[in-house]
Amino acid sequence: xxxxxxxxxxxxxxxxxxxxxxxxxxxxxxxxxxxxxxxxxxxxxxxxxxxxxxxxxxxxxxxxxxxxxxxxxxxxxxxxxxxxxxxxxxxxxxxxxxxxxxxxxxxxxxxxxxxxxxxxxxxxxxxxxxxxxxxxxxxxxxxxxxxxxxxxxxxxxxxxxxxxxxxxxxxxxxxxxxxxxxxxxxxxxxxxxxxxxxxxxxxxxxxxxxxxxxxxxxxxxxxxxxxxxxxxxxxxxxxxxxxxxxxxxx
Amino acid sequence: xxxxxxxxxxxxxxxxxxxxxxxxxxxxxxxxxxxxxxxxxxxxxxxxxxxxxxxxxxxxxxxxxxxxxxxxxxxxxxxxxxxxxxxxxxxxxxxxxxxxxxxxxxxxxxxxxxxxxxxxxxxxxxxxxxxxxxxxxxxxxxxxxxxxxxxxxxxxxxxxxxxxxxxxxxxxxxxxxxxxxxxxxxxxxxxxxxxxxxxxxxxxxxxxxxxxxxxxxxxxxxxxxxxxxxxxxxxxxxxxxxxxxxxxxxxxxxxxxxxxxxxxxxxxxxxxxxxxxxxxxxxxxxxxxxxxxxxxxxxxxxxxxxxxxxxx
Numbered sequence: 001x002x003x004x005x006x007x008x009x010x011x012x013x014x015x016x017x018x019x020x021x022x023x024x025x026x027x028x029x030x031x032x033x034x035x036x037x038x039x040x041x042x043x044x045x046x047x048x049x050x051x052x053x054x055x056x057x058x059x060x061x062x063x064x065x066x067x068x069x070x071x072x073x074x075x076x077x078x079x080x081x082x083x084x085x086x087x088x089x090x091x092x093x094x095x096x097x098x099x100x101x102x103x104x105x106x107x108x109x110x111x112x113x114x115x116x117x118x119x120x121x122x123x124x125x126x127x128x129x130x131x132x133x134x135x136x137x138x139x140x141x142x143x144x145x146x147x148x149x150x151x152x153x154x155x156x157x158x159x160x161x162x163x164x165x166x167x168x169x170x171x172x173x174x175x176x177x178x179x180x181x182x183x184x185x186x187x188x189x190x191x192x193x194x195x196x197x198x199x200x201x202x203x204x205x206x207x208x209x210x211x212x213x214x215x216x217x218x219x220x221x222x223x224x225x226x227x228x229x230x231x232x233x234x235x236x237x238x239x240x241x242x243x244x245x246x247x248x249x250x
Numbered sequence: 251x252x253x254x255x256x257x258x259x260x261x262x263x264x265x266x267x268x269x270x271x272x273x274x275x276x277x278x279x280x281x282x283x284x285x286x287x288x289x290x291x292x293x294x295x296x297x298x299x300x301x302x303x304x305x306x307x308x309x310x311x312x313x314x315x316x317x318x319x320x321x322x323x324x325x326x327x328x329x330x331x332x333x334x335x336x337x338x339x340x341x342x343x344x345x346x347x348x349x350x351x352x353x354x355x356x357x358x359x360x361x362x363x364x365x366x367x368x369x370x371x372x373x374x375x376x377x378x379x380x381x382x383x384x385x386x387x388x389x390x391x392x393x394x395x396x397x398x399x400x401x402x403x404x405x406x407x408x409x410x411x412x413x414x415x416x417x418x419x420x421x422x423x424x425x426x427x428x429x430x431x432x433x434x435x436x437x438x439x440x441x442x443x444x445x446x447x448x449x450x451x452x453x454x455x456x457x458x459x460x461x462x463x464x465x466x467x468x469x470x471x472x473x474x475x476x477x478x479x480x481x482x483x484x485x486x487x488x489x490x491x492x493x494x495x496x497x498x499x500x501x502x503x504x505x506x507x508x509x510x511x512x513x514x515x516x517x518x519x520x521x522x523x524x525x526x527x528x529x530x531x532x533x534x535x536x537x538x539x540x541x542x543x544x545x546x547x548x549x550x551x552x553x554x555x556x557x558x559x560x561x562x
Contacts, residue, residue, distance in 0.1 A: 177457065178444065189504050229506070229508065
């Protein structure tokens with residue numbers, strides 16, 4: 001891929017919202033949020049508990065209808081085409097993704113089934129994934145026996161099994177040792193190099209540093225959106241933790 | 251006398267060696283961090299300090315008392331906040347605090363003053379009547395901390411108190427710990443969040459049941475011996491492939507649109523120009539980057555693993 005290709009690609013909009021709003025009774029969980037996320041971008045979603053991140057993500061995943069505003073994900077409308085959206089996104093969380101008491105092979109088949117892949121396709125992608133993660137000798141071992149680093153790679157592979165253009169990662173590397181963490185982020189960078197868009201929601205400000213751009217929400221509103229470097233510069237702080245606290249406590 | 255003194259502590263569960271020879275001390279009135287990933291052995295060490303586990307080998311002294319012989323006395327001077335705190339969800343904030351006051355036999359006439367003090371720093375006062383089960387994650391942790399502090403312990407041990415708590419509540423929690431420390435309490439706190447090392451006076455970096463490094467966070471960072479740079483490029487992935495292939499490069503890591511590279515020797519201006527030319531202008535800027543505790547941790551792990559394989 002040349003530089004120009006990369007730039008061309010990053011201009012393609014993968015997720016777009018305009019004044020997206022969601023109310024629960026009198027409470028406004030998400031208040032007129034407008035974002036544009038580009039294809040091949042790692043986009044961080046930060047906010048305190050209750051800031052509206054989860055509501056925002058649920059709307060983008062087609063799981064919750066907005067009250068107002070508009071949005072599209074992978075080119076599909078979030079009001080009218082939520083089923084099409086669900087088939088085009090993947091989801092992985094560090095805390096829960098794989099069934100410990102299924103074998104590695106069974107976990108992959110389970111996810112393939114959930115995503116509605118044909119048996120032939122599941123078999124093909126299962127073999128490719130096992131090879132890619134380097135687990136050929138362990139396919140019939142229980143998942144709980146795997147070291148955490150492998151489990152994570154496998155979990156991301158399962159989230160990508162149906163080849164979605166967009167994947168949501170929830171605190172993908174919290175509590176993981178730094179070596180495994182950096183290895184996993186390499187995998188995320190490889191994923192976006194393939195043209196996929198990665199959303200990361202996290203409380204872990206170290207993870208925010210790895211994103212291309214981060215958004216910060218407070219009380220349902222979007223209060224910042226930029227690259228980690230620019231945010232640190234703008235608020236005169238040396239790390240994202242301090243930027244976050246300064247912004248959210250303002 | 252130190253608040254906590256650990257000498258050559260070992261603990262195994264069956265064939266798993268959870269802690270493999272740890273020696274360290276926590277000074278009086280010190281805020282000390284035990285930093286390490288899940289499974290490093292942090293909880294095992296903390297439970298042993300709290301007399302809940304006996305060492306297989308080695309010894310632990312808490313305020314000069316031995317954990318294997320003086321468990322009851324140690325428990326009266328120690329506050330412990332376990333990882334999964336069993337607050338009573340169907341009791342109110344105040345009922346939980348009173349329950350722990352009963353448990354630790356806090357005299358009736360002192361209770362009111364202590365409760366007021368705990369409400370003051372935890373800012374839970376307005377939520378006295380709320381059920382613990384209805385509190386937010388950050389507030390639950392503050393209540394758990396308050397319960398551990400009800401008998402004003404000389405030494406406080408906290409196992410991952412900020413786990414899963416949002417960054418603002420985390421910051422508030424650390425502010426509270428500093429207040430407690432100012433009153434002379436020694437605090438030993440564990441965390442898997444590397445960036446929280448900077449909140450502590452001293453830290454032990456814990457990995458695979460051993461201490462990989464110990465000291466003040468700034469001192470540990472100053473000991474980092476690989477000059478670290480932040481590089482920017484037109485195409486940062488291509489830049490990474492290029493720098494990875496250089497013998498002078500110790501490690502590379504992508505950070506969004508930038509690349510962090512550490513070198514075995516500080517590069518000179520001639521090398522930078524050579525690299526700029528060799529990357530066909532791809533490299534656009536470079537600047538020294540202060541190492542984080544995570545960089546230090548990674549370098550120490552690599553060194554200790556190199557030593558291990560040499561020893562074998």
